[in-house]
Amino acid sequence: MRILILGAGGTGGYFGGRLAQAGEDVTFLVRPKRAAKLAETGLVIKSPTGDAAFPVKTVTAESLSGHWDLIVLSCKAYDLAESIAAVAPAVGPDTTVLPILNGLAHYGPLDAAFGRDKVLGGLCHIFSTLGPDGEVVVMNTINRVTFGERDGGTSPRSETIAASFAKAAFTSVHSPELMQEAWEKYTLLATLAGMTCLMRADVGAIMATSEGEAITREVFEECAAIAAAAGHAPRQAARDLALGFVTDPASRQTASMLRDLEAGGRTEGEHIIGDMVDRARASGLAAPTLRLARCHLQAYEARRSR
Ligand SMILES: NC(=O)C1=CN([C@@H]2O[C@H](COP(=O)(O)OP(=O)(O)OC[C@H]3O[C@@H](n4cnc5c(N)ncnc54)[C@H](OP(=O)(O)O)[C@@H]3O)[C@@H](O)[C@H]2O)C=CC1
Numbered sequence: 470m471r472i473l474i475l476g477a478g479g480t481g482g483y484f485g486g487r488l489a490q491a492g493e494d495v496t497f498l499v500r501p502k503r504a505a506k507l508a509e510t511g512l513v514i515k516s517p518t519g520d521a522a523f524p525v526k527t528v529t530a531e532s533l534s535g536h537w538d539l540i541v542l543s544c545k546a547y548d549l550a551e552s553i554a555a556v557a558p559a560v561g562p563d564t565t566v567l568p569i570l571n572g573l574a575h576y577g578p579l580d581a582a583f584g585r586d587k588v589l590g591g592l593c594h595i596f597s598t599l600g601p602d603g604e605v606v607v608m609n610t611i612n613r614v615t616f617g618e619r620d621g622g623t624s625p626r627s628e629t630i631a632a633s634f635a636k637a638a639f640t641s642v643h644s645p646e647l648m649q650e651a652w653e654k655y656t657l658l659a660t661l662a663g664m665t666c667l668m669r670a671d672v673g674a675i676m677a678t679s680e681g682e683a684i685t686r687e688v689f690e691e692c693a694a695i696a697a698a699a700g701h702a703p704r705q706a707a708r709d710l711a712l713g714f715v716t717d718p719a720s721r722q723t724a725s726m727l728r729d730l731e732a733g734g735r736t737e738g739e740h741i742i743g744d745m746v747d748r749a750r751a752s753g754l755a756a757p758t759l760r761l762a763r764c765h766l767q768a769y770e771a772r773r774s775r
């Protein structure tokens with residue numbers, strides 16, 4: 470299977486790199502600056518599950534030709550339109566597009582661009598970023614990709630992807646209930662991103678405050694109600710896992726959105742929190758703490774773009 474990974478950042482660099490290490494036919498579609506860096510240093514991964522540095526195949530949008538079997542999209546949401554345009558020439562009649570972005574708002578534009586039948590559902594759990602020298606830095610041993618048909622069940626194409634991913638040194642989950650998984654991850658992430666960005670603090674620091682746990686639980690319940698309105702209330706095990714994660718007093722975890730914000734970069738605030746608030750409004754739900762988190766992120770973006 471020929472695999473094209475759009476982006477060689479924290480997620481695409483890691484998962485694509487592990488696939489390449491396993492001998493899969495991987496090419497990274499990157500912009501010229503990243504292509505030059507990868508040509509100079511190779512793809513460098515620093516991870517508690519194993520450091521690596523090795524040459525990888527890259528291509529830029531200008532030199533892209535031919536159709537790929539699988540295209541994994543690992544851009545930030547604010548780069549989605551440009552990324553869709555970049556991969557479009559690589560999408561042929563038998564191509565599958567697998568986004569691993571956070572949130573859900575990207576499916577509309579992807580379906581419009583490629584047709585709903587071409588776009589699988591996907592998500593990932595990892596704590597990673599690009600280091601100062603372009604290296605993929607992974608902060609702990611969590612590294613999981615979950616994917617599947619958005620209408621549920623399995624299919625020959627998702628079985629083929631599962632067989633490919635099974636060779637690589639990351640956890641791969643081929644889910645017959647992908648949209649349920651996606652909503653559960655979205656609920657966890659919106660809570661974690663909303664709270665860690667609002668408070669500019671990690672989970673443990675938020676739990677050390679008198680109101681932190683109660684407000685975190687309020688955000689989670691707002692998200693869970695929105696998920697329920699969409700027909701995907703978090704299952705009990707997912708609730709327990711998410712609430713345990715976002716209220717752990719010993720945790721030093723943050724969302725990747727806080728890392729972007731603290732680096733002074735753009736955030737996926739509207740894609741993650743804004744979309745959650747819009748969905749609340751469309752379902753007649755109040756979501757007051759999520760609205761506050763959205764206002765906070767929009768104000769940050771407004772100051773940033775001045
Ligand atoms: N990092 C994390 O811990 C986690 C992230 N996620 C989600 O995964 C998604 C990706 O995040 P992450 O990997 O961290 O982001 P990064 O910013 O680290 O990587 C994204 C990469 O996509 C590249 N890119 C964007 N547009 C294009 C384009 N048109 N052509 C070629 N390359 C392009 C960027 O290239 P360039 O360098 O040129 O800008 C960048 O290297 C997000 O939705 C995020 O929320 C999910 C779970 C955890």
Ligand SMILES: CC(C)(CO)C(=O)C(=O)O
Pocket residue numbers: 571593594595596657658661723724725726
């Ligand atoms: C849920 C979490 C924290 C890890 O995958 C994440 O998606 C993020 O930081 O963006």
